[in-house]
Amino acid sequence: MPKTQTLDPTLLDAVDVFAGLEPAGRERALRAAQWIRLAAGRQIFQQDQEADAFYVLSVGRLKVSQLTPEGQEVTIRYIGPREMFGCVAVCGGLAYPATATAVLDSWALGWTRRNIADLAQDYPQIALNAMRTMGGRLKDTQARLREMQTERVERRIAHAIARLVAQAGRRVENGILIDFPVSRQDIAEMTGTTLHTVSRTLSAWQERGVVELGRQKLTVCDPHGLVMIAEDLPNAD
Amino acid sequence: MPSPISLITAESCVGEMMRAFPATTAVFLRRRMHCPGCHMAAFMTIREAAASYGLCVEELLRDLRAAAPLAEDGRRL
Numbered sequence: 001m002p003k004t005q006t007l008d009p010t011l012l013d014a015v016d017v018f019a020g021l022e023p024a025g026r027e028r029a030l031r032a033a034q035w036i037r038l039a040a041g042r043q044i045f046q047q048d049q050e051a052d053a054f055y056v057l058s059v060g061r062l063k064v065s066q067l068t069p070e071g072q073e074v075t076i077r078y079i080g081p082r083e084m085f086g087c088v089a090v091c092g093g094l095a096y097p098a099t100a101t102a103v104l105d106s107w108a109l110g111w112t113r114r115n116i117a118d119l120a121q122d123y124p125q126i127a128l129n130a131m132r133t134m135g136g137r138l139k140d141t142q143a144r145l146r147e148m149q150t151e152r153v154e155r156r157i158a159h160a161i162a163r164l165v166a167q168a169g170r171r172v173e174n175g176i177l178i179d180f181p182v183s184r185q186d187i188a189e190m191t192g193t194t195l196h197t198v199s200r201t202l203s204a205w206q207e208r209g210v211v212e213l214g215r216q217k218l219t220v221c222d223p224h225g226l227v228m229i230a231e232d233l234p235n236a237d
Numbered sequence: 238m239p240s241p242i243s244l245i246t247a248e249s250c251v252g253e254m255m256r257a258f259p260a261t262t263a264v265f266l267r268r269r270m271h272c273p274g275c276h277m278a279a280f281m282t283i284r285e286a287a288a289s290y291g292l293c294v295e296e297l298l299r300d301l302r303a304a305a306p307l308a309e310d311g312r313r314l
Contacts, residue, residue: 162277163276165276165277165280166276166279169276169279169280171280176277176280220277223277223280223285223289224277224281224285224286224289224290226277227275227277231271233271
């Protein structure tokens, strides 16, 4: 692996925090940067480590992985040339949420938080760019949170239907019928949610063929499908 | 008087079979199938369970029959 890397100035174009900088600012940013050399297998930073620097990859390939609460190592994504990583250092995060490991011999350009703070003094555009990146991340996080809340409610509804099946199910031609009149309102009350949410959820499931709805009548057409929702089972590989 | 399940076949009810032959529960666990205790087990056949998990029903039946006890006349139940 070469001991030095020639710097391609256009690499800066790939760094969103330096967008819209005048040439003098770009010069300063390039001079502040540090080359980081990573042999394959080396980690550049670890999950939960203090996030003091962010990087853009020049050459090579990295793997970004996380240890889940269940103790499993999961690969989140791969980083290729001209992609940024460790951005949480710019967004004001305190710790890296994941571990970055080189899978090929790699070179990256890095800036510390201190570098950015200093540069931002003279080039406020940098601070504005960072704010915009943070805003984007916040939006993504909020969307994911909403998704998770929806998933929880759906699991509760699926569980409730499974219990009704266990209690009063009867095998019919197109599935398992819940053999007594049950309304969306009943299910809403069983699950501590609203009629609106139950209606929306059951309609979506009907589209997918998991259930079939009648007048106060519910048939489970895809029992395994319902259980996959209720138990949050992973899809078959 | 033969039991309600005198043979484990593809059309056997999963729930009834597990109740009649508790040892078959272990087969489902080994294969990472969620049938034990599943509310739907009472309403699904072994064929349907295999299809739900994308498994070969013949292989599943072979494992289930191997786990179940022999009848008095030496016949596999």
